Amino acid sequence: MSTDKLPSRSEHFSEWYNQVVLKAELADYAPVRGCMVVRPYGWALWENIQKGLDRRFKETGHENAAFPLFIPMHFLEKEKEHVEGFSPELAVVTVGGGEVLEEPLVVRPTSETIIGYMYAKWIKSYRDLPILINQWGNVVRWEMRTKLFLRTLEFYWQEGHTAHATSAEAKQETLQMLDVYSDFAINDAAVPVIPGLKSEREKFAGAVRSYTIEGMMGDTRALQSGTSHFLGQNFAKAFDIQFLDSNNELQYAWTTSWGLSTRFIGAILMTHGDDQGLILPPKLAPIQVVLVPIFKSEDEKTKVMSVVEGVKDELKDFRLHVDDRTEVTPGFKFNDWEMRGVPLRIEIGPRDVEKNSVAFARRDKPGREGKTFVSQDQLTAQVAEMLERIQASLYDRALAFRESNTHNPKDYDELREVVKSGWAYSWWCGDEACEQQVKDDTKATTRCMPLDQPQGEGTCIVCNRPAMKKIYFARAY
């Protein structure tokens, strides 16, 4: 709770973000550098994210399981690119129970290796495939620079790991899960994302191909909000995941992995929100409706609270909170809940008791514009409709923002200019040197080659050689 105003979102985006996370009580800094405590309000948001994803995972045939936090050091070393990618950021346990360990244990930065080991043990026949497992857990990556939710030493996520008999099936799984993420981001979080393929240099260490959903944040920077990897037979060969096919021939399995983390909370915050604070999408908001009773005298209190109780009861299907604090004024509560991003506020005061009405204040439209008085009749339907409208308008607004900040530069000079405050969508020859050139000149990196590509071909925005793919360039988190 706080009485201070937030920094302006447009002028001090990063500071706005930090403060809103702290003041809305989503998370707090932990006593260990780079680590955070996810507070109840933030965790409730994460739980809703989990529900939205977990339902989709189950619907597509996946099961949950749990693998160990500790991984023997030599596991990481079995896949060359994997160890090169992750070794700089490993946390390693060298002492246990007061004794120096014979082999150091790595705190998992991701679980391909230990799950690969187990899959090798479990998979003998094509009849054992596919294996479709997901795990909800935490991982540790020793990052240099951290930021609440976006990049912390420890973070929570889910990681799916699947093994298949054929390359085609694994590729299909990879794309299916990318689609699950897109669907979740767009429909539940109202975060417009672009599903696409990562370049070689941006792909996951050990993957054959990495896909991503990229979102544009409120400062126009890009955020990789979820990833899905086709691992080919890389990990199968490193961990001997082999099976006999129906022709009695020994084959290596084809594996995938895909993950979405608490970073996604950052994506929601930075996509929506305004100078007043957060705006949470109704489908994921821990509190969808906050009820603020207003009264002066004891007599008014009695009448108002009786209506409040009735409304609370009628709206029991929504995630509702009654703010009955007496030590703060209604005005304070309005600001407080707006800062926390509750999508819909309902005010009930003496005038409403008289007129059989309540006041709706929708979070996505500030001030008077978002305030309407509605009848107390059929409140459930009215609230449901309003929440849907807010959900839709958040998505539309974010999409419009992304589109107005995405450019098709005509030449390299223009690209250098537009990526200062937006995304560039351009033809790219596929050469890593061109990618590097853009990064050196502008700090912008390639984000993804969208699955949905235009017809035909063009010339590379950097080197003018023929190009088959269009790709997004943007400064990223």
Place this chain on the structure above:
RNA sequence: CGGGGCGUAGCGCAGUCCGGUCAGCGCACCGCGUUUGGGACGCGGGGGUCGGCGGUUCAAAUCCGCCCGCCCCGACCA
């Protein structure tokens, strides 16, 4: 690790250059009363030994040395 900044009450800060009623301010917190449809007000309270250790001095938040920690900008990253 390179560059910059900073550690004084729960939070945000002033005080440090020019050692000595400087341990203070705002918010938060507690009590009482009046308030309550857009961040209420009055009065009265509780709480810190100034990041740590050592040194200089009659005297250190203030000067000196070492150490620890944090934040911002770079290379890395879900």
